[in-house]
Structures are given as C-alpha cells and as structure tokens.
Amino acid sequence: MDVTHTPVLTERVIQLLDPALRRPGAVVVDATVGLGGHSHALLEAFPQVRLIGLDRDTTALEHSRRRLTGLGDRVDLEHAVYDQLPDVLERLGVPAVDGVLFDLGVSSMQLDLDERGFAYSRDAPLDMRMDQERGPTAADVLNNYDVDALTRVLREYGEERFARRIARAVVTQRQAAPFTTSARLVDLVRDSIPAAARRTGGNPAKRTFQALRIEVNSELEVLERAVPAAFDALAVAGRLVVLSYHSLEDRLVKRALTPRSVPSVPPDMPVIPPDARPTLRWLTRGAEPASDTEIEQNARAGSVRLRAAERTAAEPGRAHNQTGGVR
Template structure:
C-alpha cells in the first residue's frame, strides 16, 4: 500500500530546517516528511507523533536507515506539549502537520475509513480507543448526528440522512461501510445521486472527524506549538478540506495580526510593536501541475506556513 507524501518538497523547504534544531512531525504516517526532515539534521532531533501502530512500525524501519536522531511517540498531536515535556523539550524549531488520512489507512479495507470497500464500521486512527464509527452511527442521538453532518461534513441533507439512519438502526444495527452507504443513498434525492462525486463522501468525512476528534485536536496543537516555537521557528500545515484550512488560516491570522483597537484609546508601548509572528506566504501554497497529474489525492491540498520572528 503505497503512500505518496503531498507537497513534500514545498513543506520541507517551508520549514527552513536548521541542522541543530528540534523538529516535530505531528503526523508521521509512513514517514515521507519525517525522512526528509531527518536527512537535514546533524546534531538536531526529530520527534514524530502517530496513533497508528502499523504506521509507526513501517516508519520506524524507514527512519532507522537514515539516522538515530529521532523519537517516535505513539500519541495524537494534541498531546504535543505534555509528551515533549517527558523528553525535557519545552521549545521547538519547527512543526509539520499533514492532515490528510494516509493512503494505507484508506486502502486497508479492514479499517473502515473508505466507502470504496466493504468493512466493519471503524475509522479509528488509534485502535486502542473505544469510540468507533459503529457507536457514532448506531448509538448517537439524531440531533448529534445532524450536528456533525452539518459541521464536519457540510452536508445540506444532514437531517434527512440522520433520520434515515435512525429508522434503519431501529430495525437492526448498521454494521458495515456498504450498509451505511446504502442508507445514505436511500435518504438522498435522485438528482443528488446522479451528480459527480460519491454521495457518501461528506458523511464519511464527518463521522471520521467525530470519531477521532480531529478539529478540536487541531485547535489545541496549533496554539500549543505556537507558544513553544523558538524565534525563526516555523509551522507548516497541509490541509485537505475547508474546515481544517479555515482553522489554520484563522489561527495564523490571529497570531500574525495587530489587534484592532479603538483609535480613541491610548496605546500601550507593547501594543505599538509588530506581532511576534508573520505569515511566510499570504496565500496557501498549492501543488504544481506535475504533482496533480501524478497524485490524485493532492488536488485539494493547501500548505500554510507561519514563522515566529521574536
């Protein structure tokens, strides 16, 4: 199961890696980005986070052939500050986040991430956690389902789909991905089913985000990492959907902008200073035409970068 890292060169270049720095890959996956970071480190160190045991095993083997200047931490990146504190790390020189679900996770039918394969409803990035897609689909209240379908999937037929799920599961549990796809299709008007794109895509995305608490974890890691960043340190984030991109964009804007203050109020000396962070690029970096041709999963990717300047 091959996984091609999206925006690999662009994201590594954006970090402006220093050979003696402390860097974090918050989304280790199959080690594509981590490998490139590690190649540029001399006396520095890489800390790589992932919840997926299979990904950790594969990446550990890959990284060990490059250098021993790395530590893999089996945890989600929201625990960045606490986990790094265990290694006496309080400041970092860079963080990379690739927020796409890795190809092996999608392509492994048993994981239940994809509507393309029939598998038990799962979608857990960390197999140790109890909450799975099965519990969300079969046990969550109608109103909770509507909420996540609207918020995380931006699905305009959220109410109809949630109501249909409720009707079906009252008769028998919805156990597999294909069963869920059939339920979703049965709730949608024919004109939607005939449009481009898979009718279950938004609902599967919403359930996956809810199972893994992805958006809340993104909020946490961005604020923690920004507070830990050394001067001239950078954070590079690759997003693949609008909800994540909005969080990154708004957070970076908040930290790099001068707060708006009523002109009638006298300014304090610290309020006259420029913000301690700057956007490395005003607009997101997008994949080039060559990458788009070679990797279909790059089409929705956006890279945003911020730097601490003081």
C-alpha cells in the same frame, strides 16, 4: 501495502522549513508522522536535525520505525495525538523546537486497509478510529446517536445538505439491525439523497464518511488545541507548516493563527508597544494549493491547502532564544 507512499508537497515543505532547520541543534516535529514520508525527507535534507514524530496510530508508527531505520539516533517516535505535543516535549526535555509540520486528514495506509473502515469504496467494518486502542467506532456513533446528534455531526463535519434526511434514515434502519459495515451505509446515503444531487460531486457518501471520521477522532477539537500549542512550542524564527485537506481544517488553522499576526492594540494607536507587536509572520499568501504537476504525480495533492508561518517574537513574559531553547 505501499509503505513508501509519496508524501504531499514535500519540496515545498522542505523549502519553507529550511531557514529554521539549518540552525545548529535544530529540532523539528512531524506531528502526524504517518508512514514517515515527510520525516524521511526532512532527515535526509537536514543531516544535523533531530526529529520528533507523533502519531496516534500504532500501526503507522511501526511502519515509520522500519522506514527510518538507520536514522534512529536522530529520531524519537511517540504514540501521541498532536495536541499532546507540549507533554511530549516536556517528557523529552525539549524546551522549544525549530519547526513543526502537520499533514492532516486520513493517511494512505488507513485508506488502503479495509479493516480500518475509512474508505467508502469497499465494504468494511465501520471503525474509522485512528487509534484502534481506544474510543468509540463509527458504528457506535451510527447506532447510538439520536437524530439531532447525527444531524449535527453530518452537517457540521461533512457540510452535508441532506444531513437530517440521512440521520432519520439511519435511526429508522438501525431498529431492524445495527450498522456494522460500510456498504450498507453507502447504500443508505445514496437512497436518502435526491437523484439530482447524486449526479455531481462524486460518491454521495464521501461527506458522511468524512463527518463520521472527524467525530470518531475528535479531529477538529484536537486540531483547535494543537495548532496554538505547536506555535507556542516554536523558538523565535521557528516555522510552522500545515497541510489541510478540507475547508473545515483550513479555516480552523487560519482562525487559530491570524490573531498572532496583528498587533494587540487598537488600530488607531500611533505607536505599537514592543509587547503588543505581532508574534507571527505569514510565509504564504492565503492557502497554497498544489501545482497541476504535483497533482498529476500524486492524486492526494488535489485537495491540499498549505499554510505556513514563522515566529517573529516571544509572547510577553516568555523569552525564547534563537536556537530552540527557552531561557
């Protein structure tokens, strides 16, 4: 297994976090530490920074621990989902942080390990749990959801036009035998989609696998809680960077942060009171894609969209200082 994979948009991430992480005593959170690629780069770029890394995948955390050996006195790795960030910071006694990074989606390791069941290109058990210690598997979803529930998952999380066709086929076929491995599901999806629709867009099972993964891991629900919580954890002048890999994630990030970038007063009000001013400044114009050069060097960058923001003020009633603390 390649445990030294190339993380996406590393130079841009460092550039965006740089002003916040050069402050004395700076603390950065890698909310999706994975194999530690971004974390390692941040620790090397900012020799004084303390890093808190979160991941729900215990296998990934173990690889990160090995990768970050030698930097251990500046690293805290926590087995946690990223919406648990406030609890982690409270437990560690960290009142506020200077930077937060999210690198969303499935990791290279999860795709490469057949037994995890994330990849539709190889026959493997239908697991798809990012935390293999808890929760239902993709097989559980396929074998227990009714047609309406399966249709909702495939339509909302996979943006699958033929969601109901696929759901009906799943419910019919599982009566003969439950679904256990990916190859059977891939064949079912291919057979359920009209031939004309199979000729473009790559493997037709891609959307179904994405939808199941999101459902199994409650990814969008968790992200909807995590993004505001991460922004709330920032000190004034702290920065948040999010790498998304499909439109559902990116839209959710934009929707969660945009209200903080505009005054909380009617648009015709001539004077904006201090407690109604925006608390967020966008650092990117919309969602930034990777460059052609980056995509050539790292295929995973092909679908990435980056958004970044800076905290410009504390929320009313909460006074942040400028160095990662709260007073």
